Amino acid sequence: MRIGLLTGGGDCPGLNAAIRAVVKQGLGEYGHSIIGFRNGWKGVVDGDVMPLERQHIRNVLPVGGTLLGTARFHPNANDGSMDAVLATLEAERIEALICIGGDGTLHAASKVAESGVKIVAIPKTIDNDVFGTDLSIGFHTAVNIATEAIDRIHTTAESHNRVMVVEVMGRHAGWIAVNAGIAGGAEIVLAPEEPFDMDKITKFLKHRHRAHANFSIVVVAEGAHAIPGSSMEYEVQLGKYGEIVAGAIGERVAAEIAARTGFDTRLTVLGHTQRGGIPTPTDRILGSRFGVAAVDAITRGETNVMTALRDDSVVLVPLSEVAGKVKHVPRELLNVAHALS
Template sequence: MRIGLITGGGDCPGLNAAIRAVVKHGHGTYGHSIIGFRNGWKGVIEGDVQPLTREHIRNVLPVGGTMLGTARMHPHRVDGGLDAVRATLEAERVDALVVIGGDGTLDAASKVAETGINVIGIPKTIDNDVVRTDTAIGFETAVQVATEAVDRIHTTAESHNRVMVVEVMGRSTGWIAVNAAIAGGAELVLAPEAPFDMDRVERFLRHRHRAHASFSIIVVAEGAVPAAGSSMDYTTELGQFGEIVSGAVSSAVAHEIAERTGFDTRVTVLGHVQRGGTPLPADRILGSRFGVAAVEALQAGRSDVMTALHGESVDLVPISEIAGQVKQVPEELLRVAGALA
């Protein structure tokens, strides 16, 4: 079997572990040949190919990012994109495609599978918002980075009697924000799942600084918004390509706090630092497990399915069932974060 492999969407730690596992298991166990397409679906459309052998994957396990490169392009949204994908796969004699990506990339994978191409998906996203899997490649490392930042910010906040607003990634969900807030001991977390009331935030901070401490840490997901009818006037700022403008909501929140309370308030935006660096063992292991499971799925003749972690097991779920859905932070976890304020 000749297997094609791509990574799409945003990069994250653990991608190279998945690539390595597909190559080692596919080639070493079954004798399959593996090729990679550079820069996600863009590389498939353009026929930008590189071989993947044991030599190419040597020492990549601890390396962040993706050795194949990535791009945010979806073939079903490009004129002639699906036809170009099929033409490239036919020209390269590819029997099946392993697609590593988030919800957008996997949605595209499902559209490609509908054209008759054998596709196996592997979920990766630091946002942890892909449904039907407990977690995805990259999330654990991103939470570690965010938690370490909160830990470090605590010392300067306490030293200077400041309110520190820490913005983390999370356009539609607050998985990183909530987990980092709990693990880092932040006083408040603002997540997209629970629109916030700035009046309540103000009251909380005034009470805390009067009765308990002279500093506070607030972790804010980039997609957090005020509740309807809130006294804070804010509309999510979007960039040229529809992305949320980094630092917009945290700056607005910090401005409101400073204006209302007079407390010295500062902002730290973690941004893309959450995506980079060495993957934790958890992401290396998960990427490796998903890569092996993807090869096994192809060997069993499966297609249009995604590897998924359920408890201690890696299972297969239909890709079509995850398209257009978002896995939100459960109410129980939000309550835990609130209870520890």
């Protein structure tokens, strides 16, 4: 078989493990051809192909990013790009397409599937909000990086008696904030799942600094927002690439805490460091398992599905069940974050 492969959306650690697994399992186990497309859907539109052989995947397991390149671009029906996708797939005689990506890529994949293309999707997003899977590629490494940063900031907070605000990624869901907040021992975690109340935060911080300790760490997801009607309510600003502007909510929260408490308050925005670098073993293993499962599924003729991790097992879920949905942080985990503050 000729199997196409692309990585779309933002890059993250673990993509190369998935690419490597697709190539090893595809070539080695079944004798398929694996045709990579460069820079996500853009490469499919442009016919920018890169047939993948064993030498392309040597030593890539511990390397972040994606050897295929990626782009924040998705084909649509209006500008001819969807037609170009179908034309390329036909020209390259692609019998099935493996799409590794987040919600944008998966949405595009489900549209392409409607045109009769056989698709297997592999979920990746450092935000971990893809519905239907316990884990997506890249999230675990992001939590590690954010926790390490909080560990570092902890010693400065304590040495200088400061409130340190740390802004992490997480637009629709607070997975990184909650997990890194628990792991880093943050006093306050602000996630999109729970609109925050600055009065309560101020009260908590004042009490803590009077009674227990003279420093605090506040972790804020970039998509966190205040309770409606409060003075902290604000319109989320989007950058020119449709991304939330880094630091926007962090700056507001830090300024408000400083103004209300008088404590020396500083902001750190983790930004792009969260999505790069050496993948953790968990992300390498997840990418490897998903890559093998995707090739196995295609070979068995099972398509228009997404590989997913459930109860530590790899399963396949219909694409139609996951596209357009957001997986939120469950109540129990939010409670642990609050209980241990």
